[in-house]
Amino acid sequence: MSPGNESGDRFENLRQELRRGSLPLAVLAALRTEHYGYTLRKTLANHGMEIDEGTLYPLLRRLESHGLLVSEWREEEKRNKRFYRLSPEGKSILKQLLVEWKSIHESLEDIL
Amino acid sequence: MALIDRYLQAVKFWLPRDKKDDIIAELAEDLRSQIDDKESELGHKLSDDEVELILKRCGPPVAVAERYLPQRSLIGPALFPIYRVVIRALFLYFLLPWFLLWLGITIFSPDFRADHPGAALLASLEPWWLACTYALFFNTLAFAILERSQAREHLVRTWTASALPPERDPNRISRGASVFEVTIAVAILAVWLQFDAFHRVFHLFGLSITLSSSWPYFFWALIALSLGGIALSCMNVANPHWTRAKACLRLGLDCTSWMLMYWLFRSNLLQSLSGNDLSPNRALNFVSSINFWTARSAIWVLLIGIVVLIFDVRRIIRMATNATRATP
Numbered sequence: 062m063s064p065g066n067e068s069g070d071r072f073e074n075l076r077q078e079l080r081r082g083s084l085p086l087a088v089l090a091a092l093r094t095e096h097y098g099y100t101l102r103k104t105l106a107n108h109g110m111e112i113d114e115g116t117l118y119p120l121l122r123r124l125e126s127h128g129l130l131v132s133e134w135r136e137e138e139k140r141n142k143r144f145y146r147l148s149p150e151g152k153s154i155l156k157q158l159l160v161e162w163k164s165i166h167e168s169l170e171d172i173l
Numbered sequence: 174m175a176l177i178d179r180y181l182q183a184v185k186f187w188l189p190r191d192k193k194d195d196i197i198a199e200l201a202e203d204l205r206s207q208i209d210d211k212e213s214e215l216g217h218k219l220s221d222d223e224v225e226l227i228l229k230r231c232g233p234p235v236a237v238a239e240r241y242l243p244q245r246s247l248i249g250p251a252l253f254p255i256y257r258v259v260i261r262a263l264f265l266y267f268l269l270p271w272f273l274l275w276l277g278i279t280i281f282s283p284d285f286r287a288d289h290p291g292a293a294l295l296a297s298l299e300p301w302w303l304a305c306t307y308a309l310f311f312n313t314l315a316f317a318i319l320e321r322s323q324a325r326e327h328l329v330r331t332w333t334a335s336a337l338p339p340e341r342d343p344n345r346i347s348r349g350a351s352v353f354e355v356t357i358a359v360a361i362l363a364v365w366l367q368f369d370a371f372h373r374v375f376h377l378f379g380l381s382i383t384l385s386s387s388w389p390y391f392f393w394a395l396i397a398l399s400l401g402g403i404a405l406s407c408m409n410v411a412n413p414h415w416t417r418a419k420a421c422l423r424l425g426l427d428c429t430s431w432m433l434m435y436w437l438f439r440s441n442l443l444q445s446l447s448g449n450d451l452s453p454n455r456a457l458n459f460v461s462s463i464n465f466w467t468a469r470s471a472i473w474v475l476l477i478g479i480v481v482l483i484f485d486v487r488r489i490i491r492m493a494t495n496a497t498r499a500t501p
Contacts, residue, residue, distance in 0.1 A: 098199060099206035114203045115232055118196070119240040134198075143199050 084112060086162055088120060089147060089155045092130060097142040121145055129154055176221055177204055180228050187238030196241055204231070248316045251329050256316045263308050270480065271301055277476045343491065344415040351409040358406065362399045368392065373444070380448040387440050394433050401426050417492050424485040431478025438471035 087110045091101055098118060105112050124130045129151035134143050147155065181204075185197050207227055212219055219227075231237060248256050275298055278285050289297045319325055368375065369392075373384045405422055441464040446456040 097202070099203050102203075113231070114200065115237045115240050118199055118203070122196075122241065140202060140205070141198065142202055 080110070081116075083162075084110070084116070084120060085124065086155075086158050088112075088117070088124065089129065089151060089158065092145055092147050092151070093155075095144050095146040097137070097144045099142075101145065124151070176224050176228065177201070177208075180204075180231075180234060183234035184238050187235050188241060192241065200237075204228075246320075247313070248320050249325070251325055252316055252320055256312065259312055259316075260309070263312070268301070268305055268308065271304070272298075274476060275301060277472065281472050281475075342414075346409045346413040346415060348410055348413050351406045351413065354406040355403055355410070358399050358403045362396065362403070365392075365395060365399070380446055380451070382443070383445045383447075385440065385442050385444045388442065391433065391437055391440075391442070394429075398426060398430050398433065402430075415488060415492065417489065417496075420485070420489045420492055424482065424489060427478070427481050427485050431474065431481060434474045435471050435478065438467045438474050441468070 087105060087108075088101070091104050091108075096104060098114070098121065101121075102112060102114065102117055105117075121130065121132075125132055125145070129148055130145050131148045132143050132145045134141055136142075181197050181201055184200065185193050188196055204227065208219055208224065211223070211227070215223075246253075279294065286294065371389070373386070373388050375382045375384070401422075405419065405426065408419060443460050443463050446459055447453075448456070451459075
């Protein structure tokens with residue numbers, strides 16, 4: 062492996078790590094409006110937060126098992142889809158996370 | 174869509190039984206939505222190759238399924254460092270010396286090779302393989318049980334900084350150990366001085382023991398080495414830290430001592446034995462047997478000496494490396 066590739070891989074790993082940390086916040090924020098998995102992915106991608114299905118669906122399940130999301134299967138366009146939205150607890154957690162996010166953002170701005 | 178169904182079936186295989194259908198239904202819906210979007214974009218039905226590209230991007234079925242499974246490990250991050258230290262110590266201080274010993278005997282002992290021809294030579298290593306397997310298996314099992322027991326929680330939650338061991342200084346020499354070395358060396362020297370370099374005949378337990386002409390060399394060499402050892406130990410008592418000079422002196426003393434021991438074992442030092450109750454033939458047999466077995470044991474002396482020297486050299490290398498690091 063050339064040094065250039067190594068450096069590129071290192072950057073890619075750190076970039077993914079950075080984005081992975083902010084995914085739950087992005088997902089919770091996007092689910093203030095009800096979505097099913099695919100449209101949620103498209104919404105996030107439109108905002109520059111690309112996320113693959115192998116990451117999104119396990120994350121949705123984890124958030125749901127923690128009581129932050131509620132879901133239901135519904136038919137739309139003749140296909141069964143699972144729709145997700147924030148639970149009341151999810152709304153409260155999202156508020157707290159946004160405060161935390163702003164604080165981190167300000168701290169980083171200060172450092173940078 | 175046969176390709177998608179095959180893919181989903183492969184993912185389903187790895188999923189937990191109670192969530193299989195739910196996860197697969199959601200994943201199937203996502204994949205079909207992706208295909209619908211792509212078909213709208215391209216204006217034609219996707220070929221198998223194009224579908225395969227989408228599936229390829231999703232990742233291998235086992236990796237996709239793995240993300241839905243709870244993150245579990247046989248030995249978690251709290252215990253794994255301890256597990257690694259135990260396995261490493263077992264390997265370094267038990268299994269590796271055992272293997273090196275076997276290798277040494279195999280290389281240097283023609284009798285051993287003659288007793289174990291061909292595949293039997295490898296078969297003689299069987300107990301070592303078994304020890305490796307058992308050591309790895311039982312250690313892993315013990316740590317896996319610990320991981321699932323209360324012991325792990327206890328370890329993680331109840332530690333205090335004040336209970337941690339004191340900072341370890343690898344260059345520090347224990348004064349107690351140095352005093353012990355001086356005591357032993359003086360005691361050996363006191364016994365040794367009872368012998369005499371200028372006479373080769375000694376009378377012990379009603380026997381007359383005659384040593385070979387090389388005896389005076391051993392006698393004086395051992396006295397010189399004992400005095401050297403005592404001097405070094407006294408220096409260590411006064412200043413209980415390794416310096417490069419002291420480490421080199423230790424290496425020199427150990428190297429000379431073990432070479433001397435090896436030479437002593439191979440030198441047929443015992444020349445003759447005589448006693449009132451001992452016939453000349455029996456005495457001759459005794460002398461040959463003793464010399465034969467000491468010569469055969471010389472290999473063990475050599476191997477132990479090599480291990481000691483490895484530690485001595487390691488100490489010098491460590492000090493040189495630390496000195497290089499300390500230099501700005």
